[in-house]
Amino acid sequence: MEGQGYAGLTEPLLKSLGLTRKAQRLLHPELRPCNIARSMTAENNHYGSRLLHLRLPRVCVAIAGSDANEMLEKAEALARDNPFIELRLDYLPKPGLAPEKIREFTESHPHVAVIGTCRRLASGGKFRGPISSQLDLLGKVADAGCQLVDVEIQTAARMRSAQLDKLRGKAAVVLSFHDFRGTQKLDETLNKMTAFPADFYKIVSTATSLFDNVSMMKFLERHQDAHSLVGLCMGEQGIISRVLAARAGSAFTFGALSADEKTAPGQVTARELRSIYRIDQVDAATKVYGVAGDPIEHSLSPAIMNAALRRENVNGVFLALHAKSLKDLLACVKEIPIHGLAITMPHKQAILPHLDNTDPFTTKIGACNTIVRSADGKLYGFNTDTSGVVRPLEQRIGLQNAKILVLGAGGAARAAVFGLKDRGAQVFILNRHTEKGKKLARQAKARTMKRLDLKKLDFDVIINATSVGMGNTRESPLSADEIKAKYVFDMVYDPAETLLLKLAKERGCEVIAGSEMFVHQAARQFEIWTGKPAPREDMLKIVTQALAERAAARNGTKLISKAS
Ligand code: NAP
Numbered sequence: 001m002e003g004q005g006y007a008g009l010t011e012p013l014l015k016s017l018g019l020t021r022k023a024q025r026l027l028h029p030e031l032r033p034c035n036i037a038r039s040m041t042a043e044n045n046h047y048g049s050r051l052l053h054l055r056l057p058r059v060c061v062a063i064a065g066s067d068a069n070e071m072l073e074k075a076e077a078l079a080r081d082n083p084f085i086e087l088r089l090d091y092l093p094k095p096g097l098a099p100e101k102i103r104e105f106t107e108s109h110p111h112v113a114v115i116g117t118c119r120r121l122a123s124g125g126k127f128r129g130p131i132s133s134q135l136d137l138l139g140k141v142a143d144a145g146c147q148l149v150d151v152e153i154q155t156a157a158r159m160r161s162a163q164l165d166k167l168r169g170k171a172a173v174v175l176s177f178h179d180f181r182g183t184q185k186l187d188e189t190l191n192k193m194t195a196f197p198a199d200f201y202k203i204v205s206t207a208t209s210l211f212d213n214v215s216m217m218k219f220l221e222r223h224q225d226a227h228s229l230v231g232l233c234m235g236e237q238g239i240i241s242r243v244l245a246a247r248a249g250s251a252f253t254f255g256a257l258s259a260d261e262k263t264a265p266g267q268v269t270a271r272e273l274r275s276i277y278r279i280d281q282v283d284a285a286t287k288v289y290g291v292a293g294d295p296i297e298h299s300l301s302p303a304i305m306n307a308a309l310r311r312e313n314v315n316g317v318f319l320a321l322h323a324k325s326l327k328d329l330l331a332c333v334k335e336i337p338i339h340g341l342a343i344t345m346p347h348k349q350a351i352l353p354h355l356d357n358t359d360p361f362t363t364k365i366g367a368c369n370t371i372v373r374s375a376d377g378k379l380y381g382f383n384t385d386t387s388g389v390v391r392p393l394e395q396r397i398g399l400q401n402a403k404i405l406v407l408g409a410g411g412a413a414r415a416a417v418f419g420l421k422d423r424g425a426q427v428f429i430l431n432r433h434t435e436k437g438k439k440l441a442r443q444a445k446a447r448t449m450k451r452l453d454l455k456k457l458d459f460d461v462i463i464n465a466t467s468v469g470m471g472n473t474r475e476s477p478l479s480a481d482e483i484k485a486k487y488v489f490d491m492v493y494d495p496a497e498t499l500l501l502k503l504a505k506e507r508g509c510e511v512i513a514g515s516e517m518f519v520h521q522a523a524r525q526f527e528i529w530t531g532k533p534a535p536r537e538d539m540l541k542i543v544t545q546a547l548a549e550r551a552a553a554r555n556g557t558k559l560i561s562k563a564s
Contacts, residue, residue: 056113057084058246058279059255061270062263064091068098072105074257079109082270086254087146088263089118089137090127099140106145115174116141117150124178131158135167142170148199150174156196164196172199174230179205180265183212183233186219190227200228200251206265207233210321210332213240217248217336224249235266236297237322240336242268243277244317247284276306277317287316288336289529292323293344298494300546301342301522304539308526311535326350333379340529341371342522348411355381364443365418367411370525382528385412386419388521389489392512393461396487399423402460405449405485407477409436412491413465417444430454432466454478459485462504469498476500483507493518496547515543 061082065071071092075085087102089095095118106114118137119125127134138149149171156164156175167173175198177189183205193201207213212233217240220231231250233241242253255270256262273279289309291301297320305318316339323329326347333341343351348367352358355368358381362368368381393399402425406416409431417440420427427446431437434448441448449457462485468477470492476499488504493514501511523534 056252057082058252059270059273060084060086060113060115060252061257062086062088062254062267063257064088064261064263066092067094068092068101071098072101075105075112075114076109078257079105079112083111084113084252086115086117086150087141088125089116089141090120090125091263095127095137099137099144102141102146103144113148114146115148115150116146116171119150119152119176120155123152123154123176124180125152131155135159135163139167139170142167146171148172148174150176150202151198153177153193153196156198161197168197168199174198174200174202176202176204178234179203180234182206182208183215186215186231187222190219190223190229194227200230202230204231204264205233207235207238207241209325209328210237210240210323211328211335213238213244214332214335216241217245220245220249233266234264237324238266239268239319240321240332242266243273243279243282243319244288244336246279247282247286253279276302277319278306278310281315282317283315285315287314287339288319289316289340289342290319290321290338291342291344292321292329292347294322294324294346296320296322296344298550299344300518300543301344303546304519304522304542305342305526307542308522308535308539309530311538312526312530312532314530314532316530323347326354330354333373337373339373340525341373342525343369343371345411352381355379358382361386361418361422365411365414367414369415369521370528372528383415384521384524384528385415385517386422387524388517389416389463389491390419390423391520391524392516393420393487393489394423396510396512397460399425401426403458404428404461404463405430405457405459406446406463406465407431408465409433409440410465410467414440414444416463416465416491417441417446421446428459451482454482455484457484461485461487461489464488464490464492464498464500467492469500470494473497473499473502476503478503480507483509485509487512489517490514491517493543494547495551496544515540515547519543 061078063071063074063085065074071087089098092098116138118127118134120127120134142149151173153175175193175196186203189203190201216231216233220229223229228251229249230252232245232253245253255273256267258269291299299320302318302320309316348369352368356378358368362381362383365383368383370382370384372380404420404425405428406413407430409429417427421444428449429437429441429446430449437448464477466477469475473495480503483504488509489512490498490500491514492498496513504511519536519540523536526534
């Protein structure tokens with residue numbers, strides 16, 4: 001039976017297309033390098049790589065290992081679901097032993113496209129040998145079946161042009177440049193790089209702001225017609241470029257094998273890129289959504305929102321944006337057509353003056369957690385924290401005249417107090433800084449109370465809207481004898497069972513966990529952005545599972561997955 005190349009291209013079909021041998025091999029990995037005429041021109045090569053570019057999967061999985069066997073075992077385990085991998089020879093203590101293993105792998109996995117990379121220490125890799133050894137190794141892995149090899153510009157600058165031509169006769173060359181400090185002079189860098197013939201020009205910078213992603217994507221858009229480019233930003237703030245660069249013109253992007261095996265800062269796992277961000281489906285029509293805050297690393301919003309978008313068949317992707325400053329966030333939002341944005345701490349209040357309009361309730365609360373961009377580019381602000389408090393309570397009790405104590409007077413407390421007053425509840429406020437509590441009470445026509453009086457009073461509901469108890473099970477805003485209520489609702493959602501909820505249960509109260517609020521406010525955001533009902537049950541399952549995994553990780557135990 002004839003072997004099948006990318007997208008089912010057969011060897012005779014490739015020949016019939018009049019392609020060079022090199023181009024055929026690039027599209028058809030079964031045509032092993034040992035059969036290839038070595039006297040190819042750079043033009044032929046480039047032609048081949050353009051075709052390869054059209055056929056390469058979007059995500060290349062970077063693989064390292066403690067030795068060649070382990071690296072290739074990982075490649076073997078990945079090969080079925082990941083037809084594009086990068087083998088990091090520079091991570092191996094004895095990279096010279098790798099080519100034979102690679103040959104066995106490429107011969108038994110003709111459908112897998114492989115990049116051989118042996119980055120030198122001076123260029124940010126781990127290879128300590130001289131350039132001559134690096135080139136020798138790259139030549140050998142190309143002979144062993146790597147269809148692409150990575151050559152840093154620092155190495156190319158010290159090669160003779162005949163050496164580069166010879167290497168390009170064996171494999172497509174990805175000429176690479178890495179900037180581990182920032183994102184700057186991208187055009188100038190490309191200009192320097194194109195002095196060397198290559199099949200792909202790869203520029204990887206570091207995002208020190210969200211706007212660096214914009215610079216990278218604009219750069220890709222400017223040059224994608226003239227060159228085969230790979231571009232992305234490293235670092236936690238580089239997530240936008242990792243997911244969206246393909247649509248801006250990057251031939252592919254890189255993903256880590258697992259969270260523990262990242263070969264670059266800020267790398268996302270290949271599995272996350274595919275299953276959470278659905279990178280293979282991202283196209284020009286994909287709507288971009290996100291959550292912006294500082295810190296943002298532990299936000300559960302991307303997990304639940306991407307699942308909801310997938311479930312409801314919305315062509316959209318949801319990203320976590322680490323917005324260290326509002327100025328950076330606003331500059332980024334202006335340039336990237338973000339359709340909807342969730343705003344979290346510390347920007348909920350400060351963002352208000354920058355919006356074109358807000359609904360009257362959000363203006364009253366003085367905090368916005370949801371932004372929608374209209375077709376004319378205007379930004380509209382809403383507050384869905386209110387729904388997050390009111391909806392779970394309305395499912396349990398009538399709010400008219402209900403006696404409710406709100407602990408706290410920050411942004412979330414304001415959303416709760418105004419929302420509950422609007423439903424006719426009697427609201428009492430208790431805040432650490434009493435003046436702030438009094439001010440909120442005046443604005444919302446609620447009442448304040450003294451902590452000393454707590455033990456004398458019974459409530460229908462006590463709501464914790466302070467950050468006390470967040471991330472630990474030691475602290476509670478109230479002691480056991482201060483908890484006198486039918487329901488205790490903790491806005492803190494991590495840990496899932498806070499000390500307050502534990503004490504409340506012991507006192508015989510019904511409890512409402514912060515995850516319920518989190519899902520309700522996110523569901524409302526989803527409805528505002530997409531006009532579709534949110535799959536709440538699925539969202540709650542994902543949050544519950546994620547919190548249980550975090551708790552298990554904190555306790556050093558392993559959790560058996562129950563997620564569907
Ligand atoms: P915020 O605006 O910073 O307000 C923080 C509140 O906590 C203030 O009232 C503050 O009192 C009080 N506080 C902080 N440390 C305290 C302490 N040691 N003792 C007593 N009071 C203390 O924050 P926020 O946006 O309102 O958020 C408050 C909490 O709600 C956070 O834990 C947040 O994660 C949670 N939240 C959850 C959801 C959800 O979906 N589940 C949504 C929004 C918020 P002072 O005014 O006296 O400083």
